[in-house]
Structure formats: C-alpha cells, structure tokens
Amino acid sequence: MKRFMRVLVFGLVASLLMASAALADTIKIGLQAPLTGKYASEGLDMKNLVEILAAKINADGGVNGKQIEIIAEDDAFDPKTAALAAQRLITSDVVGVIGTYGSSITEAAQDIYDEEDVIQIATGSTMVRLTEKGLANFFRTCPRDDSQGAAAAQVLKDRGYKRIAILHDNSSYAKGLADETRKLLDEKSVVFFDALNPGEQDYNTILTKIKGFNPDVIFYTGYFNEAGLLLRQKKEMKWDVAMMGGDATNNLDLVKIAGNDAAKGFFFVSPPGVNDLTSPFAKDILDKYKAEFNALPASIWSVFAGDAFLALVEAIRQTDSTDPEVLSDYLRNKMENYPGLTGTIAFDKKGDRSGKFYRLSEVNANGEFVMLP
Amino acid sequence: MEEFFQQLTNGLAVGGIYALIALGYTMVYGVLKLINFAHGDLFTIGAFLGLTLLTSLGLTDSVGPVAGLLVLAVMVVILVGVVGFLLERVAYRPLRTSPRLSAVVSALGASIFFQNAIMLIWGARPLVYPHGLLPNITVDVFGVELPLIRIIMFAISVVLMCGLYYLTHKTRIGTAIRAAAIDQGAAKLMGIDVNRVISLVFMIGPALGGAAGVMVGLYYGQINFTMGWLYGLKAFTAAILGGIGNIPGAMLGGLILGVVESLGAAYISIAWKDAISFLVLILILIVRPTGLLGERVADKV
Numbered sequence: 001m002k003r004f005m006r007v008l009v010f011g012l013v014a015s016l017l018m019a020s021a022a023l024a025d026t027i028k029i030g031l032q033a034p035l036t037g038k039y040a041s042e043g044l045d046m047k048n049l050v051e052i053l054a055a056k057i058n059a060d061g062g063v064n065g066k067q068i069e070i071i072a073e074d075d076a077f078d079p080k081t082a083a084l085a086a087q088r089l090i091t092s093d094v095v096g097v098i099g100t101y102g103s104s105i106t107e108a109a110q111d112i113y114d115e116e117d118v119i120q121i122a123t124g125s126t127m128v129r130l131t132e133k134g135l136a137n138f139f140r141t142c143p144r145d146d147s148q149g150a151a152a153a154q155v156l157k158d159r160g161y162k163r164i165a166i167l168h169d170n171s172s173y174a175k176g177l178a179d180e181t182r183k184l185l186d187e188k189s190v191v192f193f194d195a196l197n198p199g200e201q202d203y204n205t206i207l208t209k210i211k212g213f214n215p216d217v218i219f220y221t222g223y224f225n226e227a228g229l230l231l232r233q234k235k236e237m238k239w240d241v242a243m244m245g246g247d248a249t250n251n252l253d254l255v256k257i258a259g260n261d262a263a264k265g266f267f268f269v270s271p272p273g274v275n276d277l278t279s280p281f282a283k284d285i286l287d288k289y290k291a292e293f294n295a296l297p298a299s300i301w302s303v304f305a306g307d308a309f310l311a312l313v314e315a316i317r318q319t320d321s322t323d324p325e326v327l328s329d330y331l332r333n334k335m336e337n338y339p340g341l342t343g344t345i346a347f348d349k350k351g352d353r354s355g356k357f358y359r360l361s362e363v364n365a366n367g368e369f370v371m372l373p
Numbered sequence: 374m375e376e377f378f379q380q381l382t383n384g385l386a387v388g389g390i391y392a393l394i395a396l397g398y399t400m401v402y403g404v405l406k407l408i409n410f411a412h413g414d415l416f417t418i419g420a421f422l423g424l425t426l427l428t429s430l431g432l433t434d435s436v437g438p439v440a441g442l443l444v445l446a447v448m449v450v451i452l453v454g455v456v457g458f459l460l461e462r463v464a465y466r467p468l469r470t471s472p473r474l475s476a477v478v479s480a481l482g483a484s485i486f487f488q489n490a491i492m493l494i495w496g497a498r499p500l501v502y503p504h505g506l507l508p509n510i511t512v513d514v515f516g517v518e519l520p521l522i523r524i525i526m527f528a529i530s531v532v533l534m535c536g537l538y539y540l541t542h543k544t545r546i547g548t549a550i551r552a553a554a555i556d557q558g559a560a561k562l563m564g565i566d567v568n569r570v571i572s573l574v575f576m577i578g579p580a581l582g583g584a585a586g587v588m589v590g591l592y593y594g595q596i597n598f599t600m601g602w603l604y605g606l607k608a609f610t611a612a613i614l615g616g617i618g619n620i621p622g623a624m625l626g627g628l629i630l631g632v633v634e635s636l637g638a639a640y641i642s643i644a645w646k647d648a649i650s651f652l653v654l655i656l657i658l659i660v661r662p663t664g665l666l667g668e669r670v671a672d673k674v
Binding site for chain 2: 170194195196197199200201202204205206208209212225228229232236237238253256257259260
C-alpha cells in the first residue's frame with residue numbers, strides 16, 4: 001500500500017511538472033466552479049461557455065500571439081473544497097481566476113487569491129460584503145445584492161414619479177430592496193412604506209390604505225404571486241395607479257394570476273434572462289453553445305462567467321501584460337463599456353460591475369413581457 | 374370616514390370566510406373535544422376540486438354561469454364531505470379511546486398528508502381559476518365602493534351559517550348532535566347512534582370548509598397548496614375567540630377577527646396586522662377564558 005501511494009504521488013507530481021513544462025507558452029486562465037454537488041449544472045454551464053469563448057479566441061489567433069488555456073477546478077459549492085481548489089489554481093500559475101457561483105464559496109477563496117496576487121473575477125456571488133473588503137485583485141461581473149435598488153430608484157426618477165408607495169413582504173430580499181431603493185430616493189417622494197403578509201389572498205385592506213396616500217406609483221419589491229393578486233384587486237377597486245416590481249416579479253405566472261387586463265402596463269426591473277441576450281455577438285456565442293450542448297445555459301449566472309473571461313482577456317490584450325497589478329489597474333480604471341454578453345462591462349473603484357445591466361420590462365396588452373430599450 | 378367604511382367592508386368580507394371555516398373547527402371540537410388540524414387542508418381541497426370540476430366539466434358553458442357555479446358548489450361540498458367522512462374513519466375513529474395527544478398527532482399527520490397529496494396531484498405552482506367568470510360590478514353604498522360579488526359571498530356565508538344554526542337547534546338531528554356534544558355516554562343510553570352523529574359532523578364541517586374554498590377560488594382567482602395553513606390558523610383563532618364548540622360564537626369570532634385585522638392594518642400597521650389580531654385574542658381570553666360566547670363548563674364530579 002505504502003509503495004502504491006509513493007508511486008501515485010510521484011506520478012501526480014511528474015504529470016503536473018510535465019504539463020506545466022509543455023504548456024509554458026500559453027496564457028493560463030483558471031476557472032473555479034461547482035462542477036460537482038448541488039449546483040453542478042451551473043458550474044458545468046460556466047465551464048462550457050468559457051471553453052467555447054476560449055476556443056473562439058484561440059481559433060482567431062489567440063491573445064497577443066499566445067494561446068489561452070483554461071484550467072478548471074471544482075469547488076463543489078463547498079467552502080473547504082473551494083480553498084483547496086484555490087490553492088491548486090495558484091500553484092498552476094494562472095494569470096487570473098474566473099468564478100465562482102456561490103457567495104460564501106467565493107468568500108472562502110478570495111483571500112487566498114489576493115495573498116498570491118491572482119486576479120479573481122466572481123460570476124455569481126452577489127453578496128455585498130465581497131467587494132467591501134478593499135481587495136486589490138477582486139472583481140465581479142454579476143450585480144451585487146444592493147444594486148437592484150439603485151436601478152429601481154433610477155427608473156422611478158426617470159419616469160418622473162413624485163409620490164411613491166413602497167411595499168415589501170418582510171422577506172430579507174424584498175425588505176433589502178425596499179430599504180435600498182428608499183435610501184436613494186428623495187425622502188419627500190416616498191409617501192408610503194410598509195410590508196404585507198405574503199401567502200394571503202386578500203390585499204384589499206392594504207390597497208385601500210395605500211390609496212389614501214394618493215401615490216402615483218406603487219413599487220412592490222416582493223414576489224410575483226402577491227404582485228399578481230395586488231394587480232388583480234387594484235383593478236377590481238377600479239384604481240389605475242402605476243405599479244412596478246423587482247426581479248422577483250419576473251415570472252409569467254404573474255400575468256396568469258392578475259389576468260391580461262390587470263397586468264397590462266405593469267413594469268419591472270430585472271437582470272436580462274438568457275433569452276433576452278439579443279446582441280449579435282451574444283446570439284452568435286449562444287448559438288454555438290446550443291449547437292454543441294443541445295441547450296442554452298440554464299441561467300444568466302453562467303453567462304456572467306463568459307463576461308468575466310472576456311474582460312480578463314481584454315485586459316491582457318490591451319496591456320500586453322500578465323502582471324496582476326497592471327491588469328487590475330486596467331480593469332478598475334481603464335476598461336470602459338467593453339461589449340460583453342450581458343451588456344457593457346466596466347468596473348467601479350470597488351471592483352463591482354458598473355456598466356448598464358438591469359433592464360426594464362413591461363407587460364403588453366397580450367400579457368407578454370416586453371423588454372424596453 | 375369613507376375609508377373607514379371601506380375597510381370595515383374589507384374586514385367583513387374576509388371575516389365571512391374565516392367564520393365559514395371556523396364552523397368546522399367548532400363543530401368537531403364540540404362533539405369530539407378534538408381540534409381537527411387538517412380542516413384548513415380540507416378547505417384547500419375544496420378550492421382545488423372546484424377548479425378541476427370547473428375546467429373539466431365546462432359547467433358554466435352548458436347551463437349558464439349562475440346555475441353552473443351553484444352546481445359546482447354543490448358537487449364540491451358533497452365531495453369534500455366525503456373526504457371529511459373518510460378522514461374521521463381512518464385517522465380519528467381508531468384513536469377515540471386513546472389519550473388525547475394521539476388524536477392531535479394524528480390530526481397533524483393528516484394535515485401534512487393532505488397538503489402533500491394536493492401538491493403531488495395539482496403541482497406546487499399556484500393555479501388560477503378562469504378569468505371573467507364573475508361580472509365585475511361595483512355597487513355604490515353611501516360612498517363606499519362595494520363589488521357585488523363580495524356582497525353575494527358574504528350573503529352566502531351568512532345563509533350557510535344560519536342554515537347550520539337551524540340544523541343544530543331546530544331539528545332532531547341537531548338535537549342528537551348537541552346531545553352527543555354534552556355527554557356521549559348518556560346520548561348512547563337515549564338511543565342516539567353516536568358514531569353516526571360524529572360521521573355526520575365530520576361531513577358537515579368539512580363541507581362548509583370546502584364551500585369556503587370554492588368561494589375563495591372564484592373570488593380571488595389564485596389558489597396554491599399551502600393556502601389552507603394560513604386560513605386554517607385564522608379560522609381556528611376565530612373559533613377560539615367566539616368560544617370553541619359554540620356555533621354562533623364561531624360566526625361572531627370570524628367576523629370580529631376579519632374586522633380587527635383590516636382596521637388594525639389600516640390604522641396601526643400592515644406589517645403588524647396578525648400580531649394585532651392575536652393580541653386581541655389574548656386580551657379577550659384573559660377577560661373571558663371560554664371565549665366570547667363560550668359557556669362555563671362545570672367539571673363533572
């Protein structure tokens with residue numbers, strides 16, 4: 001047994017050495033993703049998409065004359081495994097790492113990358129705290145949990161609403177969004193702020209109460225089920241005030257519950273879905289993906305991995321360098337409106353994504369969701 | 374002031390439904406001294422059966438909307454009554470002489486069973502009754518906008534409750550039910566078939582719950598498999614508030630709870646709505662431990 005172990009270890013070390021020697025003239029980019037476990041489907045989507053993009057770039061002659069090599073490591077959606085994956089990626093000399101999906105998993109790995117000066121661009125981790133630590137090499141292409149509030153407040157301001165009623169359902173998500181939005185609005189314009197009880201069916205009491213404050217829009221931050229009932233009962237009251245929702249209302253069951261007439265004109269802010277990515281570039285890549293894997297990526301989160309990869313490659317291309325300090329400076333200060341898959345990519349001083357990303361959709365007369373330009 | 378009346382009617386509309394469901398709790402408790410925790414799920418079954426019958430039989434197209442909905446309600450009431458009958462046979466009758474706790478556990482088990490059965494049969498996503506079944510007519514009563522449907526629903530609730538009161542207080546069957554509630558042993562000696570009485574109670578209570586389920590489905594449109602829990606909890610509270618085991622008490626309790634909820638939400642805070650209702654319940658129970666209309670039960674010596 002002992003002898004067998006020795007052979008095994010020797011074999012592993014030898015193969016690693018050979019692998020790194022043979023591929024010294026490539027640019028190595030790491031991918032940390034949940035390739036096994038509960039969210040394996042997301043992780044595999046991430047890997048597939050990044051590999052398609054890498055193959056495309058390599059076929060076009062690579063980056064600054066060098067081929068790109070993707071080194072994927074599994075974090076199994078588990079913090080302990082993630083720390084090991086991070087160690088393995090660092091020792092295989094990657095320029096930067098794409099990933100990962102879960103916030104707590106990213107948190108377990110981000111310090112390890114930072115200490116070794118490896119760029120990390122997270123793709124699905126929306127927890128606010130991750131970019132508040134001031135890590136020099138950490139970025140993310142997904143929005144953070146409080147960015148939806150900024151998008152919602154912007155829409156309310158753009159549409160010129162003066163008397164806004166904000167209603168949430170006391171869930172941590174919906175309350176967070178409501179608080180975040182209220183913070184960014186003029187204090188005088190929020191005329192009503194309260195919560196309903198999710199799971200009930202009669203919201204007439206609440207609507208009657210809100211009506212007394214005479215708002216010109218209701219922003220409901222909770223889920224589609226209650227939003228549908230609110231729309232329906234609002235119409236029965238013959239009260240035609242505008243109503244807006246957050247991304248938890250992005251579900252066609254809302255129209256089923258409310259009925260086409262009542263849902264018409266309802267609008268909501270939400271990240272685009274995979275089917276909403278209509279730019280020619282995104283279409284081309286997604287068609288390739290579909291041709292190879294017989295399905296589109298299941299969620300938008302894996303598409304963010306593609307954007308992270310594109311941003312890192314663009315930084316390497318523009319700076320002609322693999323020095324993390326140079327790359328980090330480029331991503332943070334020089335990258336502007338780079339066209340990615342989910343929209344334009346740029347990063348703010350903290351490393352959060354700053355390009356236009358949240359989109360506004362509206363329900364039309366046929367009960368369909370139409371994305372507004 | 375107008376807003377106050379509007380909220381009052383909102384509260385009465387919800388209260389009517391609570392009251393209808395509360396009757397089932399109160400009747401079963403009166404006869405068996407058992408809280409039927411599965412009652413809220415029987416209400417849900419009523420809502421789902423109503424939707425299935427409505428969409429599969431096309432009732433409203435063949436005999437017109439009013440008659441169609443009446444036929445639908447009668448069918449659902451009968452079916453849910455049968456489910457209630459079976460529930461008593463399977464889950465409660467074998468435990469009738471066991472310690473009280475066994476029956477309570479059995480009731481909770483039945484509730485979990487029903488909820489999951491509904492989810493497996495009809496799915497976990499919310500289902501929706503067809504739109505436009507009921508005309509959206511509003512009546513203006515002293516400046517208060519009242520949807521006609523709400524008035525009709527409330528009227529139906531009141532009629533059903535009065536019918537039940539008549540049944541229990543003015544008929545032979547009702548006398549038997551009340552006799553069994555007071556003393557099962559003595560009732561048996563007087564020639565009352567207590568088992569049949571209990572079966573009957575377990576058909577009437579759930580049937581009223583099922584009727585409430587169809588009304589909720591028709592009016593609110595959206596039904597989901599977990600809705601029985603919240604309605605059940607509220608109706609149970611209403612039954613306690615009015616005095617458990619007392620039929621007029623359940624009606625009164627339901628209406629009071631609905632009104633307290635809507636006025637509490639309107640004038641104090643929406644988020645605290647349920648807390649306010651339960652606070653009222655606690656206060657009333659401190660003053661009157663048996664509930665509003667509950668009689669003091671003398672201990673048998």
